[in-house]
Amino acid sequence: MRVRELLAGAVERLSAAGVETPRADAELLVGHVLGLTRSQVRLEHGRRLSEDEEAAVRGLVERRAAREPLAYVLGEWGFRHVTLTVDRRVLVPRPETEIVVERCLELVRDLDAPRVLDVGTGSGAIALAIACEHPGARVTAVDVSADALAVARENAARTGLAVVFEQRDLRGGLEGRYDLVVSNPPYVSAAEIETLEPEVRDWEPRVATVGEEHTELVARAARGVLEPGGWLVLEIAAGAGAGAVRLLRRLGYEQVRAGADLAGRDRVLEGRWRTASRRR
């Protein structure tokens, strides 16, 4: 069979399964098996596949048709300048989280060796991206999930970046001293998760997605570890901006604001821990 026919069948299968971007996904899956980029796949429509290659593509297409996230099927996903191993143990890193990292980098740009804590690191995406893009940063990352930490450690080894990982439940508080605390905490309600697409609802770890109290938990706990003048940066749910700004002000943070993601929605919340008369 040639690439053209296999692609046509894959697109049909994925469309029927309700996948939103069937052609792009099919091209990426074929490319994954053949070791080609998506644009190279488009130039290779006439190429004949071996039986093994064909079987491998079909296997991946069936997984995707079961609405397993594309990133899990591919086994890796790009996040800013790093490529990370991802599977069912971790949340798939999202584009809006790249904006969170962007803001963190801006806030610590003038520090030679900022101490950074990533709370709920999952695949290690935020921690590793910061370590990659600010070579002086000393990054610690915590997660309650031992499974997620195993993936994050794999990603540190894979990227060759130095991050200290610790298993920690945020509910027990945080430890250390930091110039920046960053987190993309779970922020979907138990009711809302049931309305989301199957990739999120059925495949991503619930510990990574469901939780409405985590934003406040991180904001409270961060007060105990931030240096005066240190920054808290949180990813928040679309539409949560105004309430989250009020929360941080109430907790004593200054210079609080919610910034927009690529779609113009407030997704990045920041606040500065007070520089004088600290109150916990």
Ligand SMILES: C[S@@+](CC[C@H](N)C(=O)[O-])C[C@H]1O[C@@H](n2cnc3c(N)ncnc32)[C@H](O)[C@@H]1O
């Ligand atoms: C939304 S995911 C974020 C993963 C990664 N930082 C990212 O942005 O792609 C939230 C993470 O918080 C972790 N988490 C959930 N509850 C936690 C808790 N109580 N203490 C520490 N980590 C927690 C989950 O295991 C998950 O890895």
